[in-house]
Amino acid sequence: MSENDFAAEIKSTGKDKATIFMRGMLHFPNVEEVRSRVTELATNANASEIVLDLTGIERFDSSGAAMIAVLMRDLVDCCKSLQIGEVSDKVKPLLHLANLDELLKDPEPATWKHRHSFEVVGDWALERWNDARQMLQYVGRVVLSMVFALGHPTRVRWSQVIYLIQSTGADALPIVSLISFLVGLVIAFVSAIQLKQLGANIFIADLVGLSVFREMGPLMAAIMLTARSGSAFAAEIGTMKISEEVDALTVMGIKPLDYLVIPRLIAVMLALPILTCFADFFGILGGLVVAISSLDVTMPAFFQEMQGSIDSWDIISGVMKSFFFGILIAAAGCYYGMSTSGGALGVGQSTTKSVVAGIFLIVIADSIFVVLFHYLGVG
Amino acid sequence: MADRKTLIRVENLTVAFDDNVVLDDVSFDVYEGEIFVVLGGSGCGKSTLLRHLIGLRQPQGGSVWYGDVNIVTASEREYSDLLKRFGVLFQSGALLKSMTLGANVALPLREYRKLDRQMVRDLVQIKLGMVGLANRGRLMPAEMSGGMQKRGGLARAMVLDPDILFFDEPSAGLDPITAVELDELMLAINTSLNTTMVVVTHELESVFKIADRVIMLDRDAHGIIAEGDPRELKENSDDPRVRAFFNRERLPE
Numbered sequence: 001m002s003e004n005d006f007a008a009e010i011k012s013t014g015k016d017k018a019t020i021f022m023r024g025m026l027h028f029p030n031v032e033e034v035r036s037r038v039t040e041l042a043t044n045a046n047a048s049e050i051v052l053d054l055t056g057i058e059r060f061d062s063s064g065a066a067m068i069a070v071l072m073r074d075l076v077d078c079c080k081s082l083q084i085g086e087v088s089d090k091v092k093p094l095l096h097l098a099n100l101d102e103l104l105k106d107p108e109p110a111t112w113k114h115r116h117s118f119e120v121v122g123d124w125a126l127e128r129w130n131d132a133r134q135m136l137q138y139v140g141r142v143v144l145s146m147v148f149a150l151g152h153p154t155r156v157r158w159s160q161v162i163y164l165i166q167s168t169g170a171d172a173l174p175i176v177s178l179i180s181f182l183v184g185l186v187i188a189f190v191s192a193i194q195l196k197q198l199g200a201n202i203f204i205a206d207l208v209g210l211s212v213f214r215e216m217g218p219l220m221a222a223i224m225l226t227a228r229s230g231s232a233f234a235a236e237i238g239t240m241k242i243s244e245e246v247d248a249l250t251v252m253g254i255k256p257l258d259y260l261v262i263p264r265l266i267a268v269m270l271a272l273p274i275l276t277c278f279a280d281f282f283g284i285l286g287g288l289v290v291a292i293s294s295l296d297v298t299m300p301a302f303f304q305e306m307q308g309s310i311d312s313w314d315i316i317s318g319v320m321k322s323f324f325f326g327i328l329i330a331a332a333g334c335y336y337g338m339s340t341s342g343g344a345l346g347v348g349q350s351t352t353k354s355v356v357a358g359i360f361l362i363v364i365a366d367s368i369f370v371v372l373f374h375y376l377g378v379g
Numbered sequence: 380m381a382d383r384k385t386l387i388r389v390e391n392l393t394v395a396f397d398d399n400v401v402l403d404d405v406s407f408d409v410y411e412g413e414i415f416v417v418l419g420g421s422g423c424g425k426s427t428l429l430r431h432l433i434g435l436r437q438p439q440g441g442s443v444w445y446g447d448v449n450i451v452t453a454s455e456r457e458y459s460d461l462l463k464r465f466g467v468l469f470q471s472g473a474l475l476k477s478m479t480l481g482a483n484v485a486l487p488l489r490e491y492r493k494l495d496r497q498m499v500r501d502l503v504q505i506k507l508g509m510v511g512l513a514n515r516g517r518l519m520p521a522e523m524s525g526g527m528q529k530r531g532g533l534a535r536a537m538v539l540d541p542d543i544l545f546f547d548e549p550s551a552g553l554d555p556i557t558a559v560e561l562d563e564l565m566l567a568i569n570t571s572l573n574t575t576m577v578v579v580t581h582e583l584e585s586v587f588k589i590a591d592r593v594i595m596l597d598r599d600a601h602g603i604i605a606e607g608d609p610r611e612l613k614e615n616s617d618d619p620r621v622r623a624f625f626n627r628e629r630l631p632e
Contacts (some may be wrong), residue, residue, distance in 0.1 A: 028539060032494065061572075063494070064500035070495065093571030098505045102513065186408035342521040343476035 001058075004030040010041045018047035019085060023056030035067050042082065044074055050075065051085040060091045064099050072104060099344060136228035138335050145257045146265065160263040163272075168173060168229040169271030177359035180279035181215050183288025184208060192294050201295040204303035206285030213310060217280035218318045222325035225272055226236040226358035233264055234354035237337025238347040246338070261334040265327060272326035273319045280318065313378055321369050325362050332358040386543065386575050387432065392441035394427055400449040401427050403601035405441070407594050414569055414576045414589050414611070419596035420624070422613040425579040428596070429547055432577060433467055434458055447550030454606040463491060463568075466541035480507070481516025491539065506534040510564060517609045533542045533561075537568065544568070545577040550585050562588045583625065595621055 006024040013019045020041055026034055042050045052068065054060070075082045088096060108143050140146075149156050170353065188208050194294050195201055237260055291297040337356040340346045383498065388410040400423040409415045417425050430436045430441055434450040442449045445464075448457050474483045484503045488494055494502075507513055508578040509532040520528055529549065536544060549565070550558040562585050568574055569589075580586060586593060586609050595605040597620060605612050605621040612624035623630045 028492065030500070035495070035498070062505050062538070063498070063502055063540070065505055066498050069501040069505075073497070097509055097567060097571050099508050102508060103501060103504050310426045342519075345477045346521075362515075 002156055003027070006030055006034050006037070008034075008037055008041060010045055012047065013051065016047050017051065018045045019051045019053050021053045021056060023058075024056050024065070025059045025231070026058050027061040028063040031063045031067050032100050034064075035071065038071060040072060042071070042080065043078055046273070048080050050080055050082045052082065053199050054084045054087040054091045055089050055244065060094060060195075062094065062098060064091075065095060065100060067092040069100050069103050072100075078251070083368075095197075134339065135335065138338070141257055142261060142331060143263070144254070145262050149258070149262050149266070151170075155258070156266065157259070161267050162344075164267030165271045166261055167227065169275055172225060172228055172271075172275060173226070174280055176221050176275050177282040177318050179224060180212075180220050180282040181286040182215060183220055183281035184212055185290055186286075187211055187216065187283075188287040189288035191345070192290055196295065201291075201297055202292045202301060202305050204287065204294040204295055204297060205302045206309040208284060209306040209310045212283035212287065212309065213280055213314045213318050215318075215366070217283050218322040219324065219362070220283075221272060221275040221279040222322060222329060222362045223359055224330075225268065225326070226329045226355055226362065229268065230329045230358040231351045232338070233330065233333030234337040234350045235347055237334055238340030238350040241338060241340045242343055242346060257337065261330075261338070264334055265330040266332040268326040269323060270326075272322045274327070276319050276322035280315070285293045317373060321366065324365055324369075328365060329358050332361060380466070385409070386445070387577070388444040389432070390442045390444070391441045392428075392431060393461070394424065394431060394436075395439050398451045400601050400632040402431075402438075402596075403598075405602045407603060407606065409575065409577060410592075411575055412566070412569070412573045413591040414578060416593040417567065417577065417579045417596065418581060418586060418587050418593050418609075418624070420581065423598040424601075425581075425596055427511070427548055429545055429577070431578045432463060433545055447603045448530060464542040465486040465538060466536030466539065466544045468532050468536045468544065468546045470527075470551055472520075472528035472530075473524075474528055474535070476520045477597060478519075478521065479516060480512065480518050480534075482521065483520070483531060484516070484538050487539050488533065503534075503539065506538050507531075508539075509568070510534045511560070522612050526553050526561075529553065530561070530564075533564070537574070543572065543575045543577065546576065546580070548580055549578060550582045552578060558582065558585060559588075565589055567571060583627070595624065 006026065008020055008022045010018050010020050019037060022034075022038070038052075052071075057064075067095040068082075072082045082102075084095070121126070129183055188204055191204060192201075195204055195207075237246070240260070246260070249256050249259055274279050287377045288299065288302055290300065291302050336350040336357065385408045389408070389556060390406050392402055392405045393400070405428070414457050417428055420424050420521060434449075434453070438451060438518055441625075444450075448461060450458065450461060453461065458477065468580075471478050474480065475486070478486075481500075481503050483498050483503070484506055487500050503516060504513065507516055510533050512527060512534065515523075515527070515531075520526075520531070526587055529552075533549075544565075546565070551563055553561065565578075566589055569576055578589065590609050592607065593605075594603045595607045595612070596602065597604040604618055605616055609625070612621055616622050616625075620630060622628075
């Protein structure tokens, strides 16, 4: 007998009553075909009470039981009733286990309820308010831990800090250098066309120098570090959180902030300014390549021009900004890691949030620095 | 047992992690409709054996036959056909955390065949009802206890009414009452659906309750040191390691 063999016939077995005799297979592979055949027989029958005779069923599985439940509901809709009559021994145990009476009696209650838009907005606002409070508490705790760490430098896990400087700084050097070189190249290339028209080729040095030292160098290094290390911090600490490793640290009397967050904060704080110096160097190099190749500017002329337009504050301000960017990147990554809940899904969400928040905070901080430097007369 | 149909035949299975041999030349049969238990202490290779039975790892040698298909050398198509006959309950339940319990249970149904939505919903309800989680389909795994997650995993494992159900430490992490309930559920499924079950465990109470036949693995022997009815092995085994295990005693050094 093949796995789709099935036959059904209907006989009138009383006044307003008919029995459908089913034979063969009623299981997962042919359940839809059986359903349409039986539905057709039942709806065309001149009886309102239909009985299913399952004595001829050779193979029966849970999808067969589900099909009977669906049939019962469908036939109620056309004012007919369906009952199970005689069953074979092959069907009986599963039908008992499937407990169709219970299934038909208790449809799963819907948990969705209508919510007023005020309620939705209110809930959203409250959640954001709680987020803000939690973040503020976290910042407060981090500052306290940092002050404590500065007062007790021997308590900081320096071996971990050095390892983290390597993984967040040294290991990121090739990609940060490459991206910065390309950004310098692009800036120079786009401006080269305009400068050439004006015959102001030499000003390429001022343009590239200012934009790279002040903005692009620190920003590109920070964005790369957010994507590379901020996300890694969130994923790493988040996984530790959901596998109860953070709780284990707490009950051992070790503050998770001191153990996990402070080393990362110090490492990124130190690594990012160094990375920024490299980003500056490679950005300028990118500009220089375009200046020499497309604008006929010589290397000595390029640097001489740059020296005239850039002062040391431009370089220092960029590196100084990157120090603060480092704090923001590590703090955001660790914060979202520490607030992870709910398994693998939660880790994914935390990682995404850490990157979005990291980049957002960097851009906000950069804007504040620009305005601040301008009003202090140093920008 | 000679008259019973062999469902799984393991021949000379050898498994090693680098130079560390875990299973060396292991052979045994699993018969249709039985509850077959793989016993042994920690680190003896029980879970490793299970992963090889379901084809999640390639062994260093030997074969695992399902009828005339050797899962070790099976083509992708043959393996995919075999998987439709398997249901596996992993130690943690392994529910996908990103979807509800109901969606988890419905996942294999949607993967293998396009069924009517109402029928899928009813089928999911039937399976959830069987494991005592009726009307809990909307819960997310994170909202469920460990025992509930395990039962949810079982509902998903058996949603396609598989021929063979594999269990990796089904009682691990469960309280005694929930563990007994799970044992009873396994027995009910075995008797009513004639599902063959391969269970990896070290819970002796559970073994005596559910097992038709056991094999016992030993870490030092890298293979099977006893095979048969657990009650008989407990009483009559000549091997001191087997008696010690069943009587929860430490072997003298």
